[in-house]
Amino acid sequence: MEEDNVNVNARWLMPPEGVIKINVHSFFSDQQLPNGNQYGIGVVCRNSRGDILRILGGSLCIVNRRNNEYNAFMEGLKVAFVRSCTNIILESDHLDAYWDWTHSAIIGAPPQHARIVQQLNQRKNFYTITRLVAPEDNLLAAYVAQHGAENWKHMVRIRRPFGRIMEIWNSDIGLGEIGPQFEVILEEEINMGIAQGEVEDPK
Secondary structure, three states, X not given: OOOOOOOOOOOOOOOOOOOEEEEEXXXXXXXXXXXXXXXXXXXXXXXXXXXXXXXXXXXOOOOOHHHHHHHHHHHHHHHHHHOXXXXXXXXXXXXXXXXXXXXXXXXXXXXXXXXXXXXXXHHOOOOEEEEEOOHHHOHHHHHHHHHHHHXXXXXXXXXXXXXXXXXXXXXXXXXOOOOXXXXXXXXXXXXXXXXXXXXXXXX
């Protein structure tokens, strides 16, 4: 019996030339984590080559799920501001928060969220495109958000890839399904290893 075909469309889509794409995610845990957090935020900023320009992860110690989702948007817009980016695509996989924000100019916002939504509208400019994406299109931001919730009580700029970041990033930009321990070895390093007896000569 033949198996049904599966979806093989591209997952994360690179932005056009000159446009920066920022993916954001709000992590939520039903139970308090060992450090007391229940919420986390992940932000990943990439260019049209898929190169990672900035990663932020952590927690703002917010105790409201929807408010944390709004603040994930805000942290993404802050990254755009700090990097002086004007042409940006802001993506999230949170349907309710996305719908409420993008329709707030027409229907307003709940009183408890009015301030943060107003600030989002203030920060958003004519060149900002907001998009709702499926969770599988937002895996890197989700991974960073969970790691941030598990480890920090503030937002942290992540300067070096750790854990599965390289694995997910390579998959996002079409460089294959590789493990996190993948690394390129230069020929000079191999020759040095052979000379020192650390690597077996393949000849």
